[in-house]
Amino acid sequence: MTPDALNRLVAQxxxxxxxxxxxxxxxxxxxxxxxxxYARGLSAALLDVVDHVSLCPKCxxxxxxxxxxxxxxxDTRRDDKLLCVVEGIADELALERTRxxxxxxxxxxxxxxxxxxxxxxxxxxxxxxxxxxxxxxxEVILATNPDVEGEATxxxxxxxxxxxxxxxxxxxxxxxxxxxxxxxxxxxxxxxLSARRDI
Amino acid sequence: MTPDALNRLVAQxxxxxxxxxxxxxxxxxxxxxxxxxYARGLSAALLDVVDHVSLCPKCxxxxxxxxxxxxxxxDTRRDDKLLCVVEGIADELALERTRxxxxxxxxxxxxxxxxxxxxxxxxxxxxxxxxxxxxxxxEVILATNPDVEGEATxxxxxxxxxxxxxxxxxxxxxxxxxxxxxxxxxxxxxxxLSARRDI
Numbered sequence: 001m002t003p004d005a006l007n008r009l010v011a012q013x014x015x016x017x018x019x020x021x022x023x024x025x026x027x028x029x030x031x032x033x034x035x036x037x038y039a040r041g042l043s044a045a046l047l048d049v050v051d052h053v054s055l056c057p058k059c060x061x062x063x064x065x066x067x068x069x070x071x072x073x074x075d076t077r078r079d080d081k082l083l084c085v086v087e088g089i090a091d092e093l094a095l096e097r098t099r100x101x102x103x104x105x106x107x108x109x110x111x112x113x114x115x116x117x118x119x120x121x122x123x124x125x126x127x128x129x130x131x132x133x134x135x136x137x138x139e140v141i142l143a144t145n146p147d148v149e150g151e152a153t154x155x156x157x158x159x160x161x162x163x164x165x166x167x168x169x170x171x172x173x174x175x176x177x178x179x180x181x182x183x184x185x186x187x188x189x190x191x192x193l194s195a196r197r198d199i
Numbered sequence: 200m201t202p203d204a205l206n207r208l209v210a211q212x213x214x215x216x217x218x219x220x221x222x223x224x225x226x227x228x229x230x231x232x233x234x235x236x237y238a239r240g241l242s243a244a245l246l247d248v249v250d251h252v253s254l255c256p257k258c259x260x261x262x263x264x265x266x267x268x269x270x271x272x273x274d275t276r277r278d279d280k281l282l283c284v285v286e287g288i289a290d291e292l293a294l295e296r297t298r299x300x301x302x303x304x305x306x307x308x309x310x311x312x313x314x315x316x317x318x319x320x321x322x323x324x325x326x327x328x329x330x331x332x333x334x335x336x337x338e339v340i341l342a343t344n345p346d347v348e349g350e351a352t353x354x355x356x357x358x359x360x361x362x363x364x365x366x367x368x369x370x371x372x373x374x375x376x377x378x379x380x381x382x383x384x385x386x387x388x389x390x391x392l393s394a395r396r397d398i
Binding site: 001002003004005006008009011012013015016017018019023025026027028029030031032034036038039040041042043044045046047048049050051052053061062063064070071072088089090093096 | 201202208215217218222224231235239240242245246248250252263271287289
């Protein structure tokens with residue numbers, strides 16, 4: 001009973017992650033209620049993003065197609081000796097928000113996951129090795145998530161990078177800032193204990 | 200550090216209701232990862248919806264601009280004697296999903312809410328009265344939500360419609376099907392008690 005155009009929009013919105021049929025309908029109603037300029041703006045932004053954004057050929061961050069490199073790679077103030085390997089763009093941006101890291105990035109675009117059929121060839125690992133052969137990177141920080149797949153990926157990369165004479169590090173694991181010992185899970189608390197530091 | 204096109208898409212997505220900055224970013228990444236056809240399809244669907252969907256001039260449901268009336272109004276199998284007044288399109292679709300109602304609809308597009316500056320003139324009330332003057336509607340079901348604004352709107356409409364000699368009804372209120380007496384709120388339970396039925 002609803003117009004076809006609305007049904008098509010609901011179907012398209014429902015393909016977004018975490019958006020079910022009902023939420024998609026609510027969003028579509030919002031688009032209809034809002035001034036037409038909003039729908040036109042969002043429509044143009046969607047086209048823009050696929051037409052103008054690609055992956056940086058060096059670090060595989062997001063990059064404007066008009067530029068040969070992404071903002072991270074072209075920034076001359078960043079430290080070429082330090083390379084941080086992350087699973088995805090969101091992780092890269094999270095690290096960037098800390099304003100603590102001034103090295104370069106390399107985005108794997110996934111983690112090793114035999115169950116989901118993701119092997120080393122599906123990730124940007126070969127490109128990482130090629131990149132490390134002709135640069136002066138002294139330390140690689142493996143900033144994959146501290147879960148099963150992330151740990152396995154870090155271990156795999158460690159075995160590849162160590163023989164190249166590169167220092168390999170991993171983000172510290174422990175109790176989060178503002179966290180509560182009482183509510184920390186056993187694995188985190190055990191890790192925090194074994195990795196305790198002199199003060 | 201992210202491409203401008205991506206930032207613009209995130210900003211547009213974050214204007215949707217219930218979508219914050221982080222969710223908008225996650226959705227934008229999904230759009231980038233998906234085949235370009237998805238972004239193009241969603242973009243086209245957005246334009247389609249503003250170009251092809253309008254409100255039915257009779258009942259103010261959603262309507263294809265190419266048709267003079269919406270699907271509800273043009274369906275000759277529906278009962279002209281029964282008119283259901285709802286707050287919004289979502290309520291209309293919820294009632295329709297029950298497959299129990301075969302009359303016509305009238306969408307108010309809001310409820311009376313003095314605090315938010317919504318008076319009778321902001322709703323489709325005048326159009327409802329005009330519509331009722333030259334039809335053979337015998338019963339109007341006031342299906343506004345059973346909250347303060349919805350009740351006030353129903354009361355306001357009742358006072359307008361009763362003098363026209365039209366039977367005015369309200370959706371039954373009580374314990375929801377599958378509900379639990381123990382967890383029902385006091386107001387619902389009191390209403391269920393006072394509106395008890397012979398079996």
